[in-house]
Every structure is written in structure tokens, then in C-alpha cells.
Amino acid sequence: PKHLTYEYKLENLEHSKAKKLLEIALEKKSNLIASADVLTTKELHEFAEKTGPHIVALKTHMDVITDFDYDQTILPLIDIAAKHNFMLMEDRKFADIGNTQDLQYSYGMYKISNWADLITSHVIGGYSSLDYFHNCGVIAILGMSSEGTLTDKNYRDEATKIAQSHPNIIGGVAQNELPEELLLFTPGVNMETSGDGKGQQYNTPDHVFRNLHTDFIIVGRGIYKAENPEQAALSYKIAGWEAYEASLN
Numbered sequence: 702p703k704h705l706t707y708e709y710k711l712e713n714l715e716h717s718k719a720k721k722l723l724e725i726a727l728e729k730k731s732n733l734i735a736s737a738d739v740l741t742t743k744e745l746h747e748f749a750e751k752t753g754p755h756i757v758a759l760k761t762h763m764d765v766i767t768d769f770d771y772d773q774t775i776l777p778l779i780d781i782a783a784k785h786n787f788m789l790m791e792d793r794k795f796a797d798i799g800n801t802q803d804l805q806y807s808y809g810m811y812k813i814s815n816w817a818d819l820i821t822s823h824v825i826g827g828y829s830s831l832d833y834f835h836n837c838g839v840i841a842i843l844g845m846s847s848e849g850t851l852t853d854k855n856y857r858d859e860a861t862k863i864a865q866s867h868p869n870i871i872g873g874v875a876q877n878e879l880p881e882e883l884l885l886f887t888p889g890v891n892m893e894t895s896g897d898g899k900g901q902q903y904n905t906p907d908h909v910f911r912n913l914h915t916d917f918i919i920v921g922r923g924i925y926k927a928e929n930p931e932q933a934a935l936s937y938k939i940a941g942w943e944a945y946e947a948s949l950n
């Protein structure tokens with residue numbers, strides 16, 4: 702089957718965060734999400750400034766920022782995101798009961814619900830555990846990129862059913878094709894190497910668009926470990942967009 706266009710998905714998806722993401726993709730001709738797995742606020746802001754013009758979203762793991770301070774870390778990041786028109790995606794990978802996820806989403810020092818447009822969550826807690834994620838688009842972890850992951854076909858199929866039926870969920874992180882009403886986000890993308898020696902498994906942008914019909918690629922070390930991260934972001938943006946266009950034919 703052919704890959705569906707971003708225009709088609711923009712018309713057919715209802716969630717405001719899904720629409721916003723697709724609008725940015727079309728405007729910037731980008732399907733790139735940069736993963737900012739850096740350790741300090743300064744590095745985070747520099748990375749966001751450099752990659753900002755080329756990305757649709759910046760993905761964070763705020764709990765690895767060693768000098769995290771809400772006002773110093775988050776408030777400037779919100780401004781950078783607005784300046785370069787990208788969304789903020791906190792890769793929190795929630796995996797608990799609804800009440801605990803509700804607390805983790807809005808309280809503690811990260812106050813994720815204040816600023817994250819998109820969050821990731823496992824669906825292992827079942828359908829109702831996802832009810833409390835308001836005002837953001839939830840991306841369900843359906844299948845993982847790491848070697849030996851327990852997300853086998855049975856798990857993925859059941860998790861995908863929850864993702865399809867829950868109104869807070871806009872898509873999934875997976876390494877396989879998803880039903881058309883879910884946006885597909887694919888990490889484990891790198892043009893230089895096939896693994897990291899710690900279980901991560903990489904594919905090229907071409908592979909994930911052609912074979913998985915992904916919608917968005919997530920790239921971490923391919924960009925932030927590159928000698929010139931800004932140039933690397935541009936290269937992944939171009940490679941991702943060309944792979945998307947090729948997958949339509």
C-alpha cells in the first residue's frame with residue numbers, strides 16, 4: 702500500500718496536537734524530531750536553537766538534565782520553541798496506574814502538563830490509565846527499538862487497540878506499520894551506524910519510510926553527537942523529507 706500524505710492526515714485526524722504537528726511538517730517540509738538527550742540546561746537551549754529551524758518537535762528526557770530548574774530550563778525553552786515553531790515532546794514513557802500518572806504529569810519539579818505539547822506513555826496500565834493526560838497529545842509506546850524488547854506481536858496488537866480507541870492518543874512509537882488513524886513515530890534512526898553497543902538498533906530514514914510508512918523520525922545521537930549538529934539536523938531533515946516523498950510513489 703502507498704504511504705498516505707500529511708495533507709490527507711491533516712484532513713482526517715481530529716486531535717488539535719496532531720493537526721498542529723502536521724501543519725508544521727508541511728510548512729517546514731520536515732518530519733524530523735530531534736531528541737535532545739543532553740545533560741545541562743545550556744546544552745539543551747543551544748541544541749534547541751541550532752536544530753529549531755529544521756524540526757517539527759524537540760523530544761526531551763527532562764529527568765536527565767542535571768541542573769534542572771523550572772524557570773531557568775523550561776521558560777526559555779518555551780520561547781525558543783515559539784520562535785522556531787516546533788512542538789515540545791517529553792519522552793516520559795509513563796507506565797503506571799492512572800492516579801499516579803496524573804500526579805507525575807502535573808506535579809513534581811517538571812510540571813510536564815504546563816509545557817509539553819506531546820508526551821509518550823506506555824499503555825501497560827490499560828485504557829483508563831490514560832484518561833488524565835489532558836491538553837497534550839499522547840504518543841503510545843507500542844513497540845521498542847531495542848534488542849530483546851518484550852513488545853512482541855501480541856503485546857503490540859493489544860496496545861494498538863488501546864491507542865486506536867483512546868481519544869487522548871494521537872499515535873504510537875513503533876517499529877512496524879500502524880493503522881492510518883495513528884501517527885507513527887520511529888526512533889532508532891541513524892544514517893551512520895546500525896547500533897550503539899547498548900542494544901539500540903538503527904535503521905535509515907529511507908528504510909523507515911519505505912517499509913514502515915512512518916510519519917516522523919526521531920534522531921538523537923545522529924544529531925547531537927555530530928561534529929556540527931545544525932548541519933546534521935539539516936541532513937536528517939532533507940533525508941527524511943526525500944524518503945517521505947519517495948514513499949508516496
Ligand code: UP6
Pocket residue numbers: 736738762792844845846847874888889890891901919920921922923
Ligand atoms: N527511544 C528509542 N527507542 C524506543 C523508544 N524511545 O530509542 O523504542 C528514544 C530513546 C532516545 C531516542 O529514549 O531518547 O529515542 C533515541 O536516541 P538515539 O537516536 O540517540 O539512539
